[in-house]
Amino acid sequence: MDKLLEVRGLSVSFRTSAGTVEAVRDxxxxxxxxxxLAIVGESGCGKTALCRAVMGLLPKNAGxxxxxxxxxxxxxxxxxERDMTKLRGRLFSMVLQxxxxxxxxxxxxxxQIAEAVLVHELDLKKEAVRRRVTELLDLVGIGEAEARxxxxxxxxxxxxxxxxxxxxxxxxxxxxxxxxxxTTSLDVTVQAQILDLLRDLQAKLGMATVLVSHDLAVVARAxxxxxxxxxxKIVETGTAKEVFYDPRHPYTRxxxxxxxxLARPGEPLxxxxxxxxxxxxxxxxxxxxxxxxxxxxxxxxxxxxMFRVSDTHxxxxxxxxxRAPEIPDRQAPAVSSIPRHDHPRRAADPDGVLLDVQDLxxxxxxxxxxxxxxxxGVSFQVRRGEIFGLVGESGSGKSTVARCxxxxxxxQGGRILYKGVDVWDPAAFRANRRMLRTxxxxxxQDSASSLDPRMxxxxxxxxxxAVSRVKPPRGTARAEAAFQLHYVGMDPxxxxxxxxxxxxxxxxxxxxxxxxxxxxxxxxxxEPVASLDASIQAQILNLFKHLQAEHGFTFLFIAHDLSVVxxxxxxxxxxxxxKLAELAPTEELFSxxxHPYTRxxxxxxxxxxxxxxxxxxxxxxxxxxxxxxxVFTEAAPGHFVLQSGKEDMA
Amino acid sequence: xxxxxxxxxxxxxLLILSAAVFWIARxxxxxxxxxxxxxxxxxLTPEQRAQAEARxxxxxxxxxxxxxxxxxxxxxxxGLSLKYKTGVLEVIRGRAANTxxxxxxxxxxxxxxxxxxxxxxxxxxxRLPDRIxxxxxxxVSCVPEFWLSLLLIxxxxxxxxxxxxxxAYDAAGGDRARHLILPLAVVVTGHLWYYAYMVRxxxxxxxxxxxVLLARSVGLSRRRVLTGRCLRNILPAYLxxxxxxxxxxxxxxxxxxxxxxxxxxGTLSYESARYQDYDLLMAVCLLSGAVVILCSMxxxxxxxxxxxxxxxxxxxxxEAGHGR
Numbered sequence: 021m022d023k024l025l026e027v028r029g030l031s032v033s034f035r036t037s038a039g040t041v042e043a044v045r046d047x048x049x050x051x052x053x054x055x056x057l058a059i060v061g062e063s064g065c066g067k068t069a070l071c072r073a074v075m076g077l078l079p080k081n082a083g084x085x086x087x088x089x090x091x092x093x094x095x096x097x098x099x100x101e102r103d104m105t106k107l108r109g110r111l112f113s114m115v116l117q118x119x120x121x122x123x124x125x126x127x128x129x130x131x132q133i134a135e136a137v138l139v140h141e142l143d144l145k146k147e148a149v150r151r152r153v154t155e156l157l158d159l160v161g162i163g164e165a166e167a168r169x170x171x172x173x174x175x176x177x178x179x180x181x182x183x184x185x186x187x188x189x190x191x192x193x194x195x196x197x198x199x200x201x202x203t204t205s206l207d208v209t210v211q212a213q214i215l216d217l218l219r220d221l222q223a224k225l226g227m228a229t230v231l232v233s234h235d236l237a238v239v240a241r242a243x244x245x246x247x248x249x250x251x252x253k254i255v256e257t258g259t260a261k262e263v264f265y266d267p268r269h270p271y272t273r274x275x276x277x278x279x280x281x282l283a284r285p286g287e288p289l290x291x292x293x294x295x296x297x298x299x300x301x302x303x304x305x306x307x308x309x310x311x312x313x314x315x316x317x318x319x320x321x322x323x324x325x326m327f328r329v330s331d332t333h334x335x336x337x338x339x340x341x342x343r344a345p346e347i348p349d350r351q352a353p354a355v356s357s358i359p360r361h362d363h364p365r366r367a368a369d370p371d372g373v374l375l376d377v378q379d380l381x382x383x384x385x386x387x388x389x390x391x392x393x394x395x396x397g398v399s400f401q402v403r404r405g406e407i408f409g410l411v412g413e414s415g416s417g418k419s420t421v422a423r424c425x426x427x428x429x430x431x432q433g434g435r436i437l438y439k440g441v442d443v444w445d446p447a448a449f450r451a452n453r454r455m456l457r458t459x460x461x462x463x464x465q466d467s468a469s470s471l472d473p474r475m476x477x478x479x480x481x482x483x484x485x486a487v488s489r490v491k492p493p494r495g496t497a498r499a500e501a502a503f504q505l506h507y508v509g510m511d512p513x514x515x516x517x518x519x520x521x522x523x524x525x526x527x528x529x530x531x532x533x534x535x536x537x538x539x540x541x542x543x544x545x546x547e548p549v550a551s552l553d554a555s556i557q558a559q560i561l562n563l564f565k566h567l568q569a570e571h572g573f574t575f576l577f578i579a580h581d582l583s584v585v586x587x588x589x590x591x592x593x594x595x596x597x598x599k600l601a602e603l604a605p606t607e608e609l610f611s612x613x614x615h616p617y618t619r620x621x622x623x624x625x626x627x628x629x630x631x632x633x634x635x636x637x638x639x640x641x642x643x644x645x646x647x648x649x650x651v652f653t654e655a656a657p658g659h660f661v662l663q664s665g666k667e668d669m670a
Numbered sequence: 671x672x673x674x675x676x677x678x679x680x681x682x683x684l685l686i687l688s689a690a691v692f693w694i695a696r697x698x699x700x701x702x703x704x705x706x707x708x709x710x711x712x713x714l715t716p717e718q719r720a721q722a723e724a725r726x727x728x729x730x731x732x733x734x735x736x737x738x739x740x741x742x743x744x745x746x747x748x749g750l751s752l753k754y755k756t757g758v759l760e761v762i763r764g765r766a767a768n769t770x771x772x773x774x775x776x777x778x779x780x781x782x783x784x785x786x787x788x789x790x791x792x793x794x795x796x797r798l799p800d801r802i803x804x805x806x807x808x809x810v811s812c813v814p815e816f817w818l819s820l821l822l823i824x825x826x827x828x829x830x831x832x833x834x835x836x837x838a839y840d841a842a843g844g845d846r847a848r849h850l851i852l853p854l855a856v857v858v859t860g861h862l863w864y865y866a867y868m869v870r871x872x873x874x875x876x877x878x879x880x881x882v883l884l885a886r887s888v889g890l891s892r893r894r895v896l897t898g899r900c901l902r903n904i905l906p907a908y909l910x911x912x913x914x915x916x917x918x919x920x921x922x923x924x925x926x927x928x929x930x931x932x933x934x935x936g937t938l939s940y941e942s943a944r945y946q947d948y949d950l951l952m953a954v955c956l957l958s959g960a961v962v963i964l965c966s967m968x969x970x971x972x973x974x975x976x977x978x979x980x981x982x983x984x985x986x987x988x989e990a991g992h993g994r
Contacts, residue, residue, distance in 0.1 A: 075887055080796070102891075109889030121880040126902045135898075136888040188888055198887075 024228050025051040025074070025196060029087040032069045032078065039300040043069040045252040051228050053195065056219070058231045058243030058260075060275075062296060062553035063524070066252040067232045071198045074230075075114055076104045092195060109192035110140050117201040119181035123173035129184045130169025133157070136191035156187040159224075161217055178414070179210035183217070190221070197221075200232045207413035208580065208624040212638040215242045234553055236279060237626030240264060240633040245332070248272045251297050251307035258333030260630040268327075268335035270312045278558040279628055281583035288565065289558040289587065295523050306337065316344060372404035374439065374542055374574050375425065381433030382420055394420040396598035396648065397434070402542070407568055407575040409589030409606070411582060411621070417598040418578045422546045425576065426462050438542070458488055461535035465547035467527035471519040477530050478515040481505065484537045504533040508563060525556030532563065543567075544576045549584060561588055582625045586610055591658075594618050599648060604659040614661040617641045680963055687959045688743075688952060692736045695943070695951050702728060705945035706752040726752075739952065749949030753941070758953045762935065766957075768838050769934035772850065773923045776857040780919060781912055783862055785901075788869025793896055795874060807863035815860045815922060819929040822852050836931040853926045860922050865915060872907060876900035906972065913969035917962040 032044035044066040051057050059067045072078045074089060076096065089096045091111055096104070116122040124132055133153045138144060144152070157165035160183040173181055182202060189197060199218065203211040219242055222229055233239050239246055239260070246263040248256040248271065256269040267273045277290040294311040297303055303310070309319035318324075318338050327340035338344055377400050383393040395417040402408040412418045423429035425436055427443055436443050438460060441452045449456060461484075464470035471480055481504050482497035484490075492500040502512040508529040519527050528548060535543055545564070549557040565588060567573045579585050585592055586606060593603040594617065602615040613619045620641030627633045650664035703722055704711040714722065723729045727738060742749060748758040787807075791800040827835035839846050876882065877892075877900060885895045924936030931937065935954060942950040 077883060077886055105886075105889060105891045107889075108887055112887075113889075114884065114887035116880050116884060118880060122884045124881040124885070124899050124903065127899075132885075135885075135890065139889040185884060188884060192889055 022052055023050050024053045024092055026088060026090045030073060030089060031085045032073045033083045035081045041299045042302055043252055043299060044073065047254050049247055049254060049257065053228055054222060054226045056222055056229045056231055056242055056244045058233060058239040058246045059249055060233055060236060060239050060246060061249035062234055062555065064296060065249045067249050068200055071200050071232055075198060109136060109194060111194060112196035112198065113189040113192065113194045115185055115189050115197065115199040115202045118205045119178065119185045120173060122185050123181060125173055128170050128172055133187050133191055136188045140192045156190060160186045178206050179213060182206060182214055195227060197227055197229045199229060203238055209413065209620060212624055218242055236276065236628040237633060240628050240630045241626060251302055252299055256335040262333040264630050268329055268340060269337045271308045275554060276628065278555045280561060280587040281627060288562050291558040291562060292555040373401045374404045375402040376437040379434040380421060380424055380431050382424060382431045393598045398600050400593050400600065400603055402574060402576055404574055405572050406590040407577050407588055409585040409592040410576065410578045410595060411580060411585050411592060412595030413580060416595040418595050419546055422544050422578055426460060426544055458538040459541045461538060461540040461543055463531050463535050463543060463545040463548045465550050467531045470531055471527060473518060473520050477517050480530060481533050481537055484534060504536050507536060508533045524552050525559055528552060528560055542574045546578045564588060582621060594621065597646060599662060600652060602661045608659050614655055676967060683963050684956060684959060688956055689736060691952060691955045693732060695948055696732050700946045702752055702946035702948060705947050748953045751950040752947045753945055758949050761950060762953055765934050765938050768932065769923060769936060772853055772932065772934060773920055776854055776923060777916065777919050779858050780862050780865060784865035784869050787866035788873060789897065791870040792873035793893060807867060810859050811863040815856055815925050816929050819856045819926060822855060826852060838933050853930045853932055856926045857922050861919055868911060869908060872904040873900050876903050910969040910972040913965050913972055916965040920961060
């Protein structure tokens with residue numbers, strides 16, 4: 021095989037105050053010219069460190085050792101920084117996760133592209149540079165390039181920004197592009213466009229790409245070959261089809277099984293027990309062994325070598341050793357369609373309306389005379405005992421709804437009734453203060469910032485009781501905290517830990533336990549799983565499901581990920597630009613979407629299946645045709661849609 | 671409308687300041703007549719004293735004195751210096767230029783040197799130039815200004831006889847530059863390090879940003895990113911920091927002026943407080959106060975204006991609120 025990039029035995033470690041973190045451990049792989057290799061893994065598995073090590077852009081506390089890292093025949097490890105600088109951009113460049121922070125906020129997009137062009141072609145004339153900038157913007161699909169090149173990054177939408185970052189990265193005509201989570205911070209409807217653009221560019225420019233992602237569906241759409249990373253090592257590598265249809269490493273299999281879009285109907289989501297190991301002094305055997313139900317004794321003792329499955333497919337697991345015993349569940353998870361959900365549970369009470377949002381309106385002022393309507397006449401009801409989902413892209417107003425419901429943000433119009441009490445009416449609020457304060461609780465997206473890092477878990481969980489002066493029903497505050505912790509599936513040993521010591525999933529559990537302390541009826545969860553890895557996300561989703569089914573909690577669940585919503589929610593409202601476009605029971609919405617925006621949103625759900633995902637043609641929705649004046653009408657029993665004469669309704 | 675509000679805040683602050691200074695000055699021990707009559711004040715009979723106090727309006731209650739002062743001040747009459755026996759404004763006018771030269775040059779030097787040194791340190795982060803500069807800076811900024819002044823006078827004026835030890839010009843009114851060197855050296859060394867260190871840290875914080883990573887991954891060198899991109903990005907914060915620094919540096923010049931007997935506002939404020947020269951003290955304090963308030967207002971306005979992001983900040987915050 022002709023090699024563009026050759027990596028042999030690469031290890032990266034970081035010196036920290038807690039010890040040496042072995043982020044990448046003895047990784048080897050090759051990349052052919054014009055190939056897209058995806059590196060998949062959860063956060064902290066070392067995929068970003070691997071990329072930066074190849075670029076030579078690691079922070080100072082990093083140490084790199086390798087037998088060989090060669091790009092296009094040049095040994096990168098022997099180069100001095102000055103020579104690396106000359107190669108960067110021309111031979112290889114990088115695209116980062118968040119396009120807003122990746123662009124310099126004080127320079128126009130055009131200026132940043134021009135600078136990247138001029139670094140390599142110093143004697144280029146001004147006119148030629150401008151032509152090249154326009155060319156690049158055209159290449160990445162930014163129309164009206166001349167005018168757009170004069171805009172600042174914050175004046176562009178998320179998708180446009182990521183295109184602009186690509187234009188910067190491509191300015192030196194690199195042979196290799198390292199794309200580190202390029203679609204993670206983008207809306208679903210934009211994600212597929214950027215991935216297709218990457219494929220398109222690869223075809224046009226013959227450029228090889230390393231695509232780093234935690235999202236298997238993203239990988240399925242774009243990758244030729246896939247490498248799965250776990251705890252700093254590549255545990256499996258093969259073509260996309262081999263890895264998705266015939267995964268061999270137990271971790272790869274578990275990862276695929278834990279995706280909500282691949283859940284088997286009627287079953288709770290598969291979750292990987294335990295947590296990834298710490299990389300300060302990693303385990304000596306297979307790092308995944310302690311989370312693997314079928315681990316062999318040797319898994320704990322010796323590092324498995326890469327076993328050959330086919331010429332292109334390799335996996336590091338002792339189960340592939342000819343001496344290994346046969347393990348019953350060897351077949352791949354059924355890559356089926358997205359599940360219907362028919363879980364046993366207490367029936368939602370169709371008449372008991374717990375939360376009634378009526379014609380909610382709120383707009384944010386941009387400048388003295390312009391305002392953006394964040395929420396524009398939204399009405400819906402949440403019934404007792406149901407999980408009501410609110411989906412929409414960023415900026416659609418879903419968080420604003422949550423804040424208004426929780427008495428955090430005063431709406432400029434409309435009413436919010438909780439058990440018939442108008443929560444924004446001062447007199448009614450005062451009369452029902454205790455009920456309103458304790459029965460509604462909020463869970464935030466980012467548990468790292470919503471929990472005080474200097475408070476112990478026990479104190480965090482017990483704090484709501486102290487604030488509301490409630491006597492702990494189980495004697496002491498500590499006993500109460502232990503009980504709630506048990507409730508969300510954590511043992512009392514966590515009581516004396518601080519949030520930074522916990523993993524993301526554990527922190528989110530603590531946040532949920534804190535919300536449960538007041539024995540609420542309504543839990544408002546604002547993107548509670550959006551920042552979690554797939555295996556952890558499954559644990560939290562199962563927890564929500566359990567809380568509803570067994571304990572009858574009511575949820576207002578806010579999300580952007582439709583496969584999560586489909587798995588979890590009973591009814592779903594689709595928000596678009598501050599208006600409800602459609603509201604229906606989950607299955608009805610997914611099988612019979614009426615509003616063109618809902619159809620676009622549904623068509624944008626990525627499927628972790630390379631063949632189907634590539635065949636999938638996302639249906640684009642043209643926001644300009646959105647009719648704000650439409651009437652919200654009941655098209656079928658319980659199925660509401662924003663009716664409009666102008667739009668093409670199904 | 672906003673401008674009017676700012677102006678009102680400014681005037682109100684000055685009013686409160688003037689009342690406080692007026693009251694506190696009169697609580698301080700000392701004899702205002704001593705500065706008016708000099709040594710003769712001690713030989714005055716009680717009747718003559720009472721007469722003199724009545725003539726200068728010092729016998730009335732403090733509140734009444736203040737109201738009278740305020741009325742006159744609003745008409746532009748800030749009273750008479752007891753010591754110099756001329757109008758307060760005239761006395762100040764003579765000295766303000768000297769302070770402006772010392773403070774202004776000092777500020778300009780600190781502004782540019784801090785930027786340069788900060789950039790140098792950031793460029794060689796944790797390497798020899800950075801380490802040396804950081805150590806030296808820490809030690810130097812610990813040295814008290816008046817002590818350093820005396821030391822410099824001792825070395826350069828007394829032993830080496832290279833530079834004058836005091837004043838702003840020689841008998842003929844010339845030779846300003848040589849008189850400036852020592853006071854300027856003290857003012858600059860006293861403040862420079864703090865600001866250079868701030869620049870260094872602001873720059874280093876920027877180098878951890880994603881845009882630096884992208885710029886470097888397409889082939890820009892670290893130095894180029896640092897001087898081209900990072901410097902641009904810290905500029906709004908730096909400008910507003912330097913606006914706040916004006917009062918600090920001004921305070922420094924006041925001390926230095928006093929030690930070097932440099933005829934500026936600093937020595938004047940010291941003398942007026944020392945000799946109970948009430949009207950002069952009021953005017954000097956109001957002048958300094960106005961500078962302080964204006965600078966902090968400028969800092970506020972600057973941090974909002976220069977940055978194209980802040981203009982869109984409300985929008986971005988909104989977006990972040992919805993973000994994932």
